[in-house]
Amino acid sequence: MAKVSDFIVDDSDTDPLAIPKLACGSMRDSKPFVAKDAHQAALGYPGELVDDWQDKAISKMGELLTKYRSLQVYMDSCVKCGACTDKCHYFLGTGDPKNMPVGRQDLMRKVYRRYFTFAGKYMPWLVGAEDLTEDVLDEWYTYYHQCSQCRRCSVYCPFGIDTAEVSMAAREIMDSVGKGQKYCNEIIGKVYKVGNNLGLPAKAIRSTLDGLEEELQEDTGLDIKMPLDQKGVDVLLVTPSADLFAEPHIDGLMGYAKVFHEAGVTWTLSSYASEAANFGMFIGSYENMREVSLRIRKAAEDLQVKRIVFGECGHAWRVAYSFLNTLAGPFDFLDQRYPIPQHICEFTYDMIENGELRFDKSKNDQYRLTYHDSCNVARGSRMGNKPGGQFEIPREILRASCNHFYDMAPDTIKEATLCCGGGGGILTDDLMDVRLKGAQPRMRAMQEVAEEHGVTHLAAICAICKAQFSKVLPAYGFKVNSILSVHQMVSNAIVLTGSIQEKELDEAKTPEAAE
Amino acid sequence: MVTQLYAVLFVSATFVLLGGLGYKIWVFATAPAPLKIPTTPAPVTRTGVVFRMIREIVLFESLFKANKWIWVFGWVFHAGLLVVLLRHLRYFTDPVWGWVVLVQPFGIYAGFAMLAGLIGLAARRIVVPRIRYISAPSDHLMLVLLIAIAGSGLIMKYVVHTDIVAVKAFFLGLMSFELNPLPADPVLLVHLGLVAFMMIIFPFSKLLHGLGLLFSPSRNQVDNPREVRHVAAWAERLVARVKAE
Numbered sequence: 001m002a003k004v005s006d007f008i009v010d011d012s013d014t015d016p017l018a019i020p021k022l023a024c025g026s027m028r029d030s031k032p033f034v035a036k037d038a039h040q041a042a043l044g045y046p047g048e049l050v051d052d053w054q055d056k057a058i059s060k061m062g063e064l065l066t067k068y069r070s071l072q073v074y075m076d077s078c079v080k081c082g083a084c085t086d087k088c089h090y091f092l093g094t095g096d097p098k099n100m101p102v103g104r105q106d107l108m109r110k111v112y113r114r115y116f117t118f119a120g121k122y123m124p125w126l127v128g129a130e131d132l133t134e135d136v137l138d139e140w141y142t143y144y145h146q147c148s149q150c151r152r153c154s155v156y157c158p159f160g161i162d163t164a165e166v167s168m169a170a171r172e173i174m175d176s177v178g179k180g181q182k183y184c185n186e187i188i189g190k191v192y193k194v195g196n197n198l199g200l201p202a203k204a205i206r207s208t209l210d211g212l213e214e215e216l217q218e219d220t221g222l223d224i225k226m227p228l229d230q231k232g233v234d235v236l237l238v239t240p241s242a243d244l245f246a247e248p249h250i251d252g253l254m255g256y257a258k259v260f261h262e263a264g265v266t267w268t269l270s271s272y273a274s275e276a277a278n279f280g281m282f283i284g285s286y287e288n289m290r291e292v293s294l295r296i297r298k299a300a301e302d303l304q305v306k307r308i309v310f311g312e313c314g315h316a317w318r319v320a321y322s323f324l325n326t327l328a329g330p331f332d333f334l335d336q337r338y339p340i341p342q343h344i345c346e347f348t349y350d351m352i353e354n355g356e357l358r359f360d361k362s363k364n365d366q367y368r369l370t371y372h373d374s375c376n377v378a379r380g381s382r383m384g385n386k387p388g389g390q391f392e393i394p395r396e397i398l399r400a401s402c403n404h405f406y407d408m409a410p411d412t413i414k415e416a417t418l419c420c421g422g423g424g425g426i427l428t429d430d431l432m433d434v435r436l437k438g439a440q441p442r443m444r445a446m447q448e449v450a451e452e453h454g455v456t457h458l459a460a461i462c463a464i465c466k467a468q469f470s471k472v473l474p475a476y477g478f479k480v481n482s483i484l485s486v487h488q489m490v491s492n493a494i495v496l497t498g499s500i501q502e503k504e505l506d507e508a509k510t511p512e513a514a515e
Numbered sequence: 516m517v518t519q520l521y522a523v524l525f526v527s528a529t530f531v532l533l534g535g536l537g538y539k540i541w542v543f544a545t546a547p548a549p550l551k552i553p554t555t556p557a558p559v560t561r562t563g564v565v566f567r568m569i570r571e572i573v574l575f576e577s578l579f580k581a582n583k584w585i586w587v588f589g590w591v592f593h594a595g596l597l598v599v600l601l602r603h604l605r606y607f608t609d610p611v612w613g614w615v616v617l618v619q620p621f622g623i624y625a626g627f628a629m630l631a632g633l634i635g636l637a638a639r640r641i642v643v644p645r646i647r648y649i650s651a652p653s654d655h656l657m658l659v660l661l662i663a664i665a666g667s668g669l670i671m672k673y674v675v676h677t678d679i680v681a682v683k684a685f686f687l688g689l690m691s692f693e694l695n696p697l698p699a700d701p702v703l704l705v706h707l708g709l710v711a712f713m714m715i716i717f718p719f720s721k722l723l724h725g726l727g728l729l730f731s732p733s734r735n736q737v738d739n740p741r742e743v744r745h746v747a748a749w750a751e752r753l754v755a756r757v758k759a760e
Contacts, residue, residue: 077727128651
């Protein structure tokens with residue numbers, strides 16, 4: 001297993017989108033740990049590879065083809081035009097052609113053709129059809145766990161073929177025959193058992209929040225509450241559990257608390273639904289994704305809140321924005337005047353728009369900042385009323401809270417954004433090699449703005465991006481703490497009514513006004 | 516003998532094409548899309564989606580974003596093919612519709628454009644290692660098939676003429692189930708044979724991709740999941756393990 005320190009950056013080229021030479025099989029050996037019996041059982045999957053796995057897998061594939069139009073259409077429609085071949089960050093970082101989106105899809109498509117199409121049944125050699133052998137299953141396990149389901153390929157495919165859908169289906173099929181991935185499945189089990197991915201029990205969450213309340217008190221002089229399981233408040237905040245635990249996530253959480261405080265909105269976290277991320281999507285399991293989502297509904301009902309707001313989390317926001325209403329709706333018991341669910345960035349942006357937040361941008365002058373559009377926010381969701389709000393709203397928040405903001409190259413941001421390299425169930429140490437190489441295009445894009453504009457820091461609105469960048473930034477010559485939460489920037493610059501910062505700022509201003 | 520053979524061939528090819536297309540439309544249409552998965556930013560209204568689809572169908576918008584070479588060759592080929600097909604309507608209409616008459620001179624250029632686009636695509640498939648890697652024998656053969664169809668058509672126009680009046684009589688006859696003699700010119704027979712073959716494999720091969728685009732959820736869905744609840748029938752029947760209290 002590769003460690004960060006073993007990793008040698010390929011600096012032969014500095015173009016983030018430089019197309020590598022094909023390196024067939026170069027990533028063949030990078031595969032994640034297989035889920036154990038207990039991890040599988042908690043999710044309703046067999047504990048080990050079942051005896052008749054081949055028949056079961058094919059019949060599962062047949063079932064998914066009738067349940068998901070996406071899969072059926074995507075299996076049939078690829079013309080091998082090549083448009084996607086240079087679009088995956090894992091291909092750009094590794095050169096392994098099975099990391100080209102079409103290469104990855106074809107691992108399943110060749111099996112689809114063999115068992116479900118006329119040509120594949122009778123002339124497999126002609127159309128590249130193959131039996132589902134143990135080797136093929138092994139390849140599936142390897143390469144479908146080198147896809148972060150970031151959807152970049154789907155932007156460029158002339159038919160909108162989304163490799164994420166194929167990866168999800170492959171993982172669902174593998175789970176159903178007993179070959180699951182430990183990282184994802186163990187985590188989903190923790191959500192069922194404890195309520196969040198990190199397995200933090202209510203007591204631990206409460207004591208973290210107590211510590212943060214003290215810190216906020218010291219920082220601002222104000223009594224800013226961070227409630228847990230409080231009934232009858234306005235907002236249920238659903239945020240990734242990493243926000244309670246990791247840097248720079250936790251600074252973002254304090255930012256949310258400050259914004260809620262200034263808004264005069266009462267809020268609470270839920271220990272039962274103490275996780276925004278929904279790894280059910282990563283494994284392509286509608287059922288598991290739904291179970292995790294229903295916890296959020298139950299928490300909202302039990303706590304009798306009026307609104308649901310999500311914290312900074314990428315794939316979580318895709319599930320929340322695009323799927324929550326489907327999976328756990330209708331939310332007719334919530335206040336219909338607000339979006340259900342709402343993103344914390346939408347919440348903060350509305351206040352900025354209404355002139356309800358005051359900022360002292362100079363508090364962020366030590367940062368020269370760029371912004372990483374998290375893949376699933378960019379290409380699988382929206383913020384605000386207009387298409388593309390997911391790009392503009394976080395940028396507006398950053399511009400409101402700092403003086404030095406520079407975007408990376410246009411073909412690496414917004415809908416063309418590059419994945420951090422750790423999304424979709426890849427953020428595990430057993431895939432460190434994949435993560436380091438997959439981050440290369442994003443890191444090179446950041447190196448470009450570092451050279452051009454002296455950019456020092458990168459802000460993001462995703463727990464996985466933040467954790468991933470903390471690991472990979474050092475390998476690309478940046479400091480480990482160069483990754484920031486967007487609401488950390490808000491937290492640094494916000495001037496709360498009645499706070500120490502307000503007094504300081506007003507005192508500093510008065511002499512100038514007198515001159 | 517040739518006439519009978521080609522009559523049977525074209526009638527059955529037409530049935531296979533229509534039946535196969537109908538079957539595939541049924542397969543695509545009856546598979547539900549249980550989740551909202553438009554690739555965003557996506558239109559937030561139905562009308563917006565119609566415009567997105569029109570841009571994809573007419574301009575190949577996504578392909579344009581992806582790769583200008585593939586776009587140029589692909590677009591020129593498809594546009595050429597469209598005009599060539601329209602030009603061929605004169606073999607199936609009597610009297611020939613006015614606008615089909617107007618299309619005739621453009622059809623000639625379109626034939627060359629189509630061939631140029633195909634040769635460009637074939638060259639990329641061979642020369643670019645990434646695309647060579649993903650190509651199965653059938654991917655090369657599809658291009659060979661189309662090049663042979665376009666080439667044989669142009670040969671009949673410029674080199675070895677055939678009796679197009681008789682060809683037209685043959686097809687008009689077929690449409691009213693009458694048998695008129697088809698000229699037994701080799702180039703014509705190759706041209707028509709390949710076209711019939713293409714009609715037969717069309718619904719069961721990657722040639723179907725146009726239909727796939729129409730049914731692609733990442734392109735044809737409206738981005739409004741918060742406003743409108745979207746649930747598939749099979750998902751409605753799921754029983755939750757978490758019970759609301």
